[in-house]
Amino acid sequence: MTEELRKRDEALEEIANRLGITAERxxxxxxxxxxxxxxxIDWVISPTTEEQAAAIVFELEKxxxxxxxxxxxxxxxxxxxxxxxxxxxxxxxxGELTFDGERVSVSAGYSLPRLCIDVARKxxxxxxxxxxxxxxxxGALWMNAGAYGHEIGIVTEAVRVARDGRVVDVPGTSITWxxxxxxxxxGELLLGxxxxxxxDDPDAIKARMDDAKARRLASQPHGSRSAGCFFKNPPxxxxxxxxxxxxxxxxxxxxxxxxxxxVHANFIVTEGENARAExxxxxxxxxxxxxxxxxxIELEYEVELWRANQPSAEGDHVTSVLGPQASSPAxxxxxxxxxxxxxxxxxxxxxxxxxxxxxxxx
Ligand SMILES: Cc1cc2nc3c(=O)[nH]c(=O)nc-3n(C[C@H](O)[C@H](O)[C@H](O)COP(=O)(O)OP(=O)(O)OC[C@H]3O[C@@H](n4cnc5c(N)ncnc54)[C@H](O)[C@@H]3O)c2cc1C
Numbered sequence: 266m267t268e269e270l271r272k273r274d275e276a277l278e279e280i281a282n283r284l285g286i287t288a289e290r291x292x293x294x295x296x297x298x299x300x301x302x303x304x305x306i307d308w309v310i311s312p313t314t315e316e317q318a319a320a321i322v323f324e325l326e327k328x329x330x331x332x333x334x335x336x337x338x339x340x341x342x343x344x345x346x347x348x349x350x351x352x353x354x355x356x357x358x359x360g361e362l363t364f365d366g367e368r369v370s371v372s373a374g375y376s377l378p379r380l381c382i383d384v385a386r387k388x389x390x391x392x393x394x395x396x397x398x399x400x401x402x403x404g405a406l407w408m409n410a411g412a413y414g415h416e417i418g419i420v421t422e423a424v425r426v427a428r429d430g431r432v433v434d435v436p437g438t439s440i441t442w443x444x445x446x447x448x449x450x451x452g453e454l455l456l457g458x459x460x461x462x463x464x465d466d467p468d469a470i471k472a473r474m475d476d477a478k479a480r481r482l483a484s485q486p487h488g489s490r491s492a493g494c495f496f497k498n499p500p501x502x503x504x505x506x507x508x509x510x511x512x513x514x515x516x517x518x519x520x521x522x523x524x525x526x527x528v529h530a531n532f533i534v535t536e537g538e539n540a541r542a543e544x545x546x547x548x549x550x551x552x553x554x555x556x557x558x559x560x561x562i563e564l565e566y567e568v569e570l571w572r573a574n575q576p577s578a579e580g581d582h583v584t585s586v587l588g589p590q591a592s593s594p595a596x597x598x599x600x601x602x603x604x605x606x607x608x609x610x611x612x613x614x615x616x617x618x619x620x621x622x623x624x625x626x627x
Contacts, residue, residue, distance in 0.1 A: 346573025418442025
């Protein structure tokens, strides 16, 4: 271990102890992401309250220690290398829901599917299309998760972020909510949000949730290890990415432990105990090359690629051992136009889920 790393470790342990936050070594991304691949992580820090999370990133930044936030890891493909930075795991920062009329306040570590069920039971509508999206509320806010006519940004009245060690409210209207991309900046830690929903009949909400669930089950692999749709739908295309890949005959294509799902061609699934990120990456790049060559379309990653050693074209994360956190995917800086190519769970969600002619599957 280098002297630099030793000093960092000492500083980190001191900060975590002082703030009473769990800090663990020896974890791998394969344990923390839904694709179940990825290499070792120097430290995983798990705050349980918004105040703790705000305090720890302030301290890490003061000490010059690089960090990166992780929710449930359901939209991240981390490579197989040794990741020499701190992962701030938010999945224990669940908090309690607070209801105030049509508003609900939720912490970033709360499960999004759980939230959808909880608000539906209270007769609050606006996120029932999101019920099948695995992950935390923080992850959903970060990339404006959406499906079946609903996007989290549409109902977000305010987001709580960490600033100078404190919890600060940012109005939802000051944030740009695009197709799987927002204007949150690198190094911005999302702590929680207040959603403004609409009162509706709980049975009607439940029926819409069941409908979205049934459509998801019919069109996507379940019980497999994936990160959802691997690529975004291209803005100008009349067909969705899944259909495009399917038309190239790539369903079922395997590279080592990674396979193009036979159920939905925009899903890459991993298999086996020792699955490797490099297989998933190789397969993804092969898909991109073929789509480019045969359809003339440049696919953009929807999944975030986290590289251990160098910033990548698609996931431009700074991974310096000692340095500021920087964690927004460069590829998603673009602002794709809303497309009608596919309006299933992988496409933009600007339409009413009730409008079946628009809510067609890929
Ligand atoms: C089977 C399956 C189906 C899916 N279907 C959909 C779908 O229909 N629609 C859709 O939009 N997505 C879908 N996804 C992708 C994924 O579930 C969503 O992107 C989800 O919102 C990610 O949440 P997470 O907590 O897992 O985030 P992570 O994967 O842990 O993180 C994603 C990004 O958010 C950042 N982040 C996480 N928490 C915070 C925080 N508190 N503050 C700052 N940054 C943070 C991370 O640094 C990372 O950059 C699917 C995934 C799977 C596996």
